[in-house]
Amino acid sequence: KAGVTQTPRYLIKTRGQQVTLSCSPISGHRSVSWYQQTPGQGLQFLFEYFSETQRNKGNFPGRFSGRQFSNSRSEMNVSTLELGDSALYLCASSLGIQANEKLFFGSGTQLSVL
Amino acid sequence: AQSVAQPEDQVNVAEGNPLTVKCTYSVSGNPYLFWYVQYPNRGLQFLLKYITGDNLVKGSYGFEAEFNKSQTSFHLKKPSALVSDSALYFCAVRDGGSSASKIIFGSGTRLSIRP
Numbered sequence: 551k552a553g554v555t556q557t558p559r560y561l562i563k564t565r566g567q568q569v570t571l572s573c574s575p576i577s578g579h580r581s582v583s584w585y586q587q588t589p590g591q592g593l594q595f596l597f598e599y600f601s602e603t604q605r606n607k608g609n610f611p612g613r614f615s616g617r618q619f620s621n622s623r624s625e626m627n628v629s630t631l632e633l634g635d636s637a638l639y640l641c642a643s644s645l646g647i648q649a650n651e652k653l654f655f656g657s658g659t660q661l662s663v664l
Numbered sequence: 665a666q667s668v669a670q671p672e673d674q675v676n677v678a679e680g681n682p683l684t685v686k687c688t689y690s691v692s693g694n695p696y697l698f699w700y701v702q703y704p705n706r707g708l709q710f711l712l713k714y715i716t717g718d719n720l721v722k723g724s725y726g727f728e729a730e731f732n733k734s735q736t737s738f739h740l741k742k743p744s745a746l747v748s749d750s751a752l753y754f755c756a757v758r759d760g761g762s763s764a765s766k767i768i769f770g771s772g773t774r775l776s777i778r779p
Contacts, residue, residue: 593771640707649762657707
């Protein structure tokens with residue numbers, strides 16, 4: 551089975567631009583979640599989707615948004631980029647929404663904002 | 665509110681020695697606890713989890729973790745460290761009383777195993 555696929559692997563943007571990141575979960579997985587990883591803040595939860603519905607949202611400004619499609623693929627969008635948005639963005643998938651399920655992570659998208 | 669603390673940013677151990685990576689948590693309901701490992705330029709990989717039952721949980725690559733309810737801890741251990749264990753380790757907690765609970769990760773501990 552293919553793992554979680556995130557594209558692109560690297561992105562360089564300038565302040566004020568917007569960006570869209572993509573995540574394809576493992577086949578059969580219906581839950582997708584997103585995380586921001588920075589050296590100073592560690593791993594921060596962004597949001598979680600299941601069956602095209604956002605189930606949970608972390609403490610991020612409204613510039614961060616996401617969606618999930620009927621095939622469970624997910625996209626994350628960041629508008630009006632700021633320097634502080636530079637980070638590794640990780641996507642994870644799981645079969646369902648049970649709290650005891652383990653997450654399968656992609657390799658991430660490294661976003662640099664100049 | 666849920667929280668996880670990994671008090672050590674870095675742990676250094678000689679190869680062959682036992683290792684411990686510490687984690688303490690706070691959650692209002694039943695704690696579901698997880699350990700993940702991140703190798704350079706990779707996403708996180710699941711190591712092990714505690715949901716209920718035996719307090720000693722065994723996972724991948726020879727790792728184990730001990731759940732201690734009274735101390736609200738879930739320390740990761742391995743009897744004999746390998747150089748290949750060098751990586752970034754994250755502890756995570758989720759409130760098992762709610763399927764809608766968020767997963768909260770600790771800040772991570774960098775494990776360095778010297779030959």
